[in-house]
Amino acid sequence: MALKLKTRRSVSAPSSAPRQFKAIILNSVFSDWSQDDTILSEECLTRMKRGLGIVGIEATVVQVKRDIAGPLKKFDPREYVVFNWAEGIDGEPNAYDKVPPVLEELGFAHTGSDAWALAASADKAFTKKLLLENRIPTPVSKTYERAALNGWRRYPALVKPATEHCSFGITRDAVVDSPQQLKERIQYVLDTWKCPALVEDFIDGQEFNVSVWGNGESAQVLPISMMDYSAFPDYHDRLCTFDAKWNPDSEAYRLTAVQCPALLDKTLKRRIERVALATYKALKIRDYGRVDMRVRNNVPYVLDVNANPDITMEGGFARSCRAAGFDYGQSIAKILTFAAERMPAL
Structure with missing residues (x-):
């Protein structure tokens, strides 16, 4: 699916003093x-x-x-x-x-965010391109419009719809271990979600949701959340599936714990914050956003970028705000x- 990005525009130049509204x-x-x-x-x-x-x-x-x-x-x-x-x-x-x-x-x-940033962050393949152009770590990936493997040799791999959000299409079966499983999952995405499949190196490491708010040089990282998958011995289950996010009756939802603020050493915390802010800037996100990442060998890799993320009271962004005292x-x-x-x- 081609991403059509128009010239960015704003309502007006920022005013110098707070306004009543x-x-x-x-x-x-x-x-x-x-x-x-x-x-x-x-x-x-x-x-x-x-x-x-x-x-x-x-x-x-x-x-x-x-x-x-x-x-x-x-x-x-x-x-x-x-x-x-x-x-x-x-x-x-x-x-x-x-x-x-x-x-x-x-x-x-x-x-x-404006239309440009919303469109850019909704297209996972385009997001990857922006991340790489800005030298931001992200898992190796390829986008497929047909189930031909085209030289892919990294396993396990994660297969997801390239233009969906909210973990649609993400189940334990999205983590594949062989060329045959990969072909079948790519075809599933093409048939079910009617969009290209994004295949990426699956990082079986700590996962973090990093909420950011503000604009320009004043943008700030809120307390970081860590997904706790320790209840799952099988790495196919150690990911944020659709059920883990949205289905309270599922085992994935009940057993996936969240630690906020995450207990991190200072070095890793600084790395995660730097990557989150660089991503926020690269995608031109405005006012508030969330960057999801996993860590391998102390390197944070960006998995997904959410402009205008879930802002419900139970959502991850509100959780980070509460941890910050709001x-x-x-x-x-x-x-x-x-x-x-x-x-x-x-």
Whole structure:
């Protein structure tokens, strides 16, 4: 899948002083949601709005399907900052990059990355290219549009959809040990996810989720989380599968522990922080993001980059914020404050 990257643009130059503002929580609604999906979305929105209210920020929830601009036209961009919690548009659930241009055309400052960074980080093959160009360690990889191995000889290998997120397609079967298993898994990705397969060297080492927030030279690494896979003797299970992330009834979810802040020696901690900040800069991530990595021989290798990562109360980013001393409302307010620096002039 070709990545179409447009010229980056911003709403305005950052202002020199903090602005008072109200918040719009922009959230997607999808026609294929189940009743449980709808209930969960409403609970998350209620929590965010309540958290902002506690810290003194008036917030209005705006839910959209395909028309993003219409519901926002009654709001003044000089008074409101948009918390962009829209995960695409109805019928295109992964079209994160289609939302920022609409907000910017209306004149709104919004949280999170622009269309370029969202598109770049969503394409795992393009992300790899950027990492290598910036000399950031990442596992050796190849992208396949058909199940021909083309000289791949590194095993075990991890096979994942090149343009999916949220660990879609990541199960224990995604870790393969032979050419035959590799061919079968590539074909599975092509048939099931309708996108190229990314194959990479599987690093059976410590895994870290590194949350970063802020912009430019002021970007900061929040307390680092370490995934604890010690309950799994088989390395095929020592990875963050879809079930481990999202299915509370699964063994993977129950047995995967998280240590935050991770207990690290100073040298390794500094290395992880440097790699995370370099990645944040290379992908032009804005306001907040997360970098996932594994360590082999004390070298942190970047596995995945998340612009606008999961920001729910139970998610990894909020966990790191809590470890840094910020409750949920304070964390969301902090991200909004970063975006408020881009509000149009009064």
